[in-house]
Amino acid sequence: GAVVSQHPSWVICKSGTSVKIECRSLDFQATTMFWYRQFPKQSLMLMATSNEGSKATYEQGVEKDKFLINHASLTLSTLTVTSAHPEDSSFYICSARGDINNQPQHFGDGTRLSIL
Amino acid sequence: DAKTTQPPSMDCAEGRAANLPCNHSTISGNEYVYWYRQIHSQGPQYIIHGLKNNETNEMASLIITEDRKSSTLILPHATLRDTAVYYCIARAGGTSYGKLTFGQGTILTVHP
Numbered sequence: 104g105a106v107v108s109q110h111p112s113w114v115i116c117k118s119g120t121s122v123k124i125e126c127r128s129l130d131f132q133a134t135t136m137f138w139y140r141q142f143p144k145q146s147l148m149l150m151a152t153s154n155e156g157s158k159a160t161y162e163q164g165v166e167k168d169k170f171l172i173n174h175a176s177l178t179l180s181t182l183t184v185t186s187a188h189p190e191d192s193s194f195y196i197c198s199a200r201g202d203i204n205n206q207p208q209h210f211g212d213g214t215r216l217s218i219l
Numbered sequence: 220d221a222k223t224t225q226p227p228s229m230d231c232a233e234g235r236a237a238n239l240p241c242n243h244s245t246i247s248g249n250e251y252v253y254w255y256r257q258i259h260s261q262g263p264q265y266i267i268h269g270l271k272n273n274e275t276n277e278m279a280s281l282i283i284t285e286d287r288k289s290s291t292l293i294l295p296h297a298t299l300r301d302t303a304v305y306y307c308i309a310r311a312g313g314t315s316y317g318k319l320t321f322g323q324g325t326i327l328t329v330h331p
Binding site: 152 | 268321
């Protein structure tokens with residue numbers, strides 16, 4: 104089945120630093136990638152959608168200058184959390200899909216971000 | 220995308236079939252029903268999806284009612300590893316983005 108790889112799986116860093124999370128589709132071309140955030144005991148919340156070569160579309164309430172998304176190729180998208188603070192600590196999950204409309208999205212295993 | 224309603228939790232004995240219901244009474248004609256599950260501290264795993272016909276794959280079966288207002292995910296022989304949160308999502312198949320909106324899902328607990 105389709106594989107989406109996310110890296111790193113766990114990161115701890117100091118407040119004020121920037122953190123980059125990578126999401127790769129390993130065996131298909133991901134025309135669309137999605138970034139989600141999940142707080143403990145809550146469901147996944149979509150943060151943004153990106154198409155390869157285009158600017159990301161952010162959901163309401165998500166700061167685009169804080170969560171920088173780059174989708175420069177059909178197999179790689181990155182999420183950079185800039186000037187991270189403790190309230191940004193969360194479980195970040197990416198997903199990817201190809202260019203067939205009813206094709207399912209496939210998810211990475213998530214990145215647990217802890218800001219001290 | 221249509222709102223879906225699922226019971227918050229269900230129990231199932233190991234080896235028995237787990238039948239997880241989902242209500243999507245406002246689903247429109249071009250919306251597919253997708254099922255995902257999330258095991259603790261992992262990303263969601265795709266299970267199955269369908270439009271109006273029943274579907275079966277190596278993981279599960281999806282039964283969609285004729286009026287498409289509800290569906291049931293069937294895990295034929297549940298194991299302890301099937302303990303997870305199961306999400307039922309209605310999503311239009313014709314949009315170019317097709318984002319998935321997750322609800323609270325059903326916590327399925329499989330016990331020995």
